[in-house]
Amino acid sequence: MHRLKNADNTVRCVDIAQSLGISKPSVHSMIKLLSNMELVQKENYGVVYLTEKGLETAERYSRGYDFMLGCLDEVLSDENSISSSVCMLLSSLTEEKLSLL
Incomplete structure (x- = not known):
């Protein structure tokens, strides 16, 4: 969204x-x-x-997504599979771990 x-x-x-x-x-x-x-x-x-809470949450996940996608893109080349893998990984992280990205 x-x-x-x-x-x-x-x-x-x-x-x-x-x-x-x-x-x-x-x-x-x-x-x-x-x-x-x-x-x-x-x-x-x-x-x-x-909502404001939703926007803040989305921005945290977006930063994490961009960071992880950039890291994985350096070693893997299929961006479509990388993207879905990053989404799955992000969904399993706690808020605390997400904030470290």
Whole structure:
């Protein structure tokens, strides 16, 4: 969401689904979970925006993603598989470990 957001800090659910290659119902479930965590708010017509807490969290993960992608890109060449591997690794890190990146 962080990388897809528009100038007004919003993103459409359909754009998230298309970007991730998943169904709109899957995105809806994900958005509901993130909303319960107070990371996003959903408006009418499928428009979603990051809350302040969500934006801070997204920026931390984005920095970690960029750092890890840069490190792995030096030794591996297939950026698509590196990208998904970095995402999986980041999702397993605690907030404390993420802040060290």
